[in-house]
Amino acid sequence: xxxxxxxxxxxxxxxxxxxxxxxxxxxxxxxxxxxxxxxxxxxxxxxxxxxxxxxxxxxxxxxxxxxxxxxxxxxxxxxxxxxxxxxxxxxxxxxxxxxxxxxxxxxxxxxxxxxxxxxxxxxxxxxxxxxxxxxxxxxxxxxxxxxxxxxxxxxxxx
Numbered sequence: 226x227x228x229x230x231x232x233x234x235x236x237x238x239x240x241x242x243x244x245x246x247x248x249x250x251x252x253x254x255x256x257x258x259x260x261x262x263x264x265x266x267x268x269x270x271x272x273x274x275x276x277x278x279x280x281x282x283x284x285x286x287x288x289x290x291x292x293x294x295x296x297x298x299x300x301x302x303x304x305x306x307x308x309x310x311x312x313x314x315x316x317x318x319x320x321x322x323x324x325x326x327x328x329x330x331x332x333x334x335x336x337x338x339x340x341x342x343x344x345x346x347x348x349x350x351x352x353x354x355x356x357x358x359x360x361x362x363x364x365x366x367x368x369x370x371x372x373x374x375x376x377x378x379x380x381x382x383x
Contacts, residue, residue, distance in 0.1 A: 241302070242293030245310060249285020252314060253278035255321040265333040267326035277355065281317065284362040291369025300375050306368040313361035316354050323351040 257274030260266045288310055295302050322335045325348045330339055334351075337343035371377055 242289040242291075242296065244289075245292055246285055246289035248314060249282050249289070252285070252317045252321075253281040256281065256317060256324065259321045260324075260326050260333075260335055263335045265326055265328060265335060265338060267328040267333070269326045273324065273326075277320075280359065281362065284359070284366055287366045288362070288369045291366065291373040294373035295369070298373070298375075300372055302372050303368065303376070306365060306372055309361050309365040309368060313358050313365060316358035316361060320351055320354040320358055323347045323354060325351065 253274070257278040258266070258270060260270070288306075292302050292306065325332045325334050325344075328339075332344060332348070333339045334344065334347050337347050
């Protein structure tokens with residue numbers, strides 16, 4: 226048996242783009258419906274799923290498409306693209322734990338249920354986390370699009 230046959234076959238080009246889209250769907254599901262796993266789902270679920278959830282899926286579709294095209298064309302996907310996408314995922318996971326929902330007993334989150342003073346603090350952090358997640362996702366779309374076109378242009382100076 227030679228060394229080449231003992232190594233695993235390389236992943237199909239663009240597999241990471243598909244993984245990004247799948248992660249976007251999972252993240253949107255977590256933000257929209259994750260509170261039900263902990264018994265604190267309520268009447269705001271539809272609002273979160275139809276606004277934040279749809280936005281996350283659409284943005285991750287374009288990130289994944291850009292990465293897929295870059296790999297298919299033989300271009301390099303920059304670390305900044307991947308890092309920005311992962312940072313958006315981190316903010317999205319935290320947002321899913323901190324976003325409030327209206328239940329029969331009042332506002333509740335996964336982290337604090339309905340207890341103060343943590344409830345107010347966590348609700349106050351959820352809005353910036355959502356904003357940062359969306360900003361990072363839009364930035365990742367821009368970076369992935371640039372990567373799919375061959376990367377940033379380098380201008381030579383005389």
